[in-house]
Amino acid sequence: MTTTELALIEVRELKVQFDARRSDGGKVLLKAVDGISFSIQAGETFALVGESGSGKTTAGKAVLQITRPSSGSVRYAGQELTTLKGRALAKARAGMQIIFQNPFSSLDPRMSVGAIIAEPLRLAGKFDRAARHKRVVELIERVGLPRSALDERPTNFSGGQRQRIAIARSLAAEARFIVCDEPLSAIDVSLQAQIIALLQEVKREFGVTYLFISHDLGVVRFLADRIAVMYLGTIVEHGPAEQVFTAPLHPYTRALIAAVPIPDPHIEQQRKGKLLIGEIPDPTSPRSGCPFASRCAFAQARCATEVPLPQQASVGREVACHFWRELPAPLTFLPARDAGNRIS
């Protein structure tokens, strides 16, 4: 297990619940995040993966206290955030940033790009005008945009360029920890690699730690050191990324990996019929037992009645499945990273 004293982020038994209405008008409690725990070491990239409705985005926002948790603990650099408010929270949260999924709505269209990047510097009050301008120019160039971009509005830029602006803004705020919430989903596949490369460079140069939230497992395999797989607000599997990809333990993890398309017609046209059936259920509908049981190919009677608790499978690896030891070999087999061939 990870040593908690060194963790930059420490999340324990985090719950986020909302009052929601059913379609028949009745009131229900929506358990978006239902008791998750994980820690992120400084310098690490930790990924939360799962389908939409898994609670991964809510979990990311709850870590930042953008959405306040219903219960549980979030510590950043040792300090508890859930009990803080106002100025004390703002102070404790300095250094935490988020890059949103939709760069078309997350940048203020009335501000110039230069003003957007300068804002955190201005608020910090550490720089005079000239020093601020110098820093903003450095940052815009660092993220691969021309200096002339500073005078323009965000609306003049493509999805990928806007994410570059968002990254520059995070760097201006001297981010140590950045939540990246599906940062690539508004970008063409062909241009995603540029942004991934930039995120990697930023991590190395500025010593940033990422919480990377994504449903794209190809990208996650490339970027993440450790991952947690979420389903209906719970973590079903948790461990070092390479281990989870090469030897997934939970049936849901296996199904997610198997659903990722591979750009090779020989492989793709042969693997039809091994699909995960159905969709993630309505989180407000009552359930007992394993949240994944209704879609699981290996579910047994016990799964419908008894909630599986996380079990330690090996060092740093947890799985919440009654039968993980008894499952047949996975349908997909991914080669380990070092065995990767580099023929292009």
Add this chain to the structure above:
Amino acid sequence: MSQPGTPAVLEMRDLRIRYHTAAGKVIQAVNGISLRLERGEVLGVVGESGSGKSTVGLAAMGLLPFEARPAAEGELRVRNRLLAGMSAAELRAMRGTDIAMVFQDPMVSLHPQLTVNKQIVEVLEKLSGHKDKAHRQRATELLRQVGIAGPERVAQAYPYELSGGMRQRVMIAMAIAGEPAVLIADEPTTALDVTVAAQIVNLLLELRQRLGMAMLYITHDLALLAGVADRIIVMYGGRIVESGDIRDIYARPQHPYTRALLGSVLRIDRPTRELRPIPGSPVDPGNLPAGCAFAVRCPERMDRCTLELPMPVNIGPGHVAACWRLVPVNDRGPV
């Protein structure tokens, strides 16, 4: 491969579409596209934003924006009938029965205040030209055909009550109601989770088998397309830069752009720390260069590329690409 004699269900010859923006700029969206789609075939259309791939789909439906219509040149035939001369009524009659379309975002195409049943019944009324009590039942049957469990319940639902995957299934039910010969699928799974995307792709392929429907599958996702298409065309700057059998193109991509596209995908089965982004941004169709549109981003650029437009050359059976570096098969001399 196009076989002479087999009638194409969709055919384009040297299609050119440009339009003026409000700011007076000329957008050269499509610049000479020729393609044939035969009965039951799936043709993949790959390209980045601005490649003209969606405009090709809209043109086939006769749904080009008003300002683009007068400027459309070349031939476009659906089931051997030329679109250019059709009246608005003829176009409406063609849509749904000869050709139908599924879009990326079903929420935009579905009416938010009508139940699913009402919307499908409307389509059936339009197709048959009259109201009929039997339409209700047919609507439920269509929902069952697109793999919706409990179709009676879903028929009574409003679009906002359904998940993205369910909404896309409803859109597909409406599209296949008239058993069209051609289905245009424009990024039908881009907004969905990989798990649900795989289900939708399987559904489309199953319907293609069952209905003998041909598909033009438009996407920027080469990984997904690998399991869908029989042949593909790769578009850049409104032109086809490479086309051919899907296995050929993925195994032996010849155009530098196709190679770059395939290289930029992070394969979950290729565990590498290597990242090969395509540099720069996609070409702006409002500002096309004189030569090859990909030249500025191309690692294999020669002087000639920026000056002269490369013409498509045959580089193998059914395999065509437009690049100055390529030598046509007939010019290679005896092996």
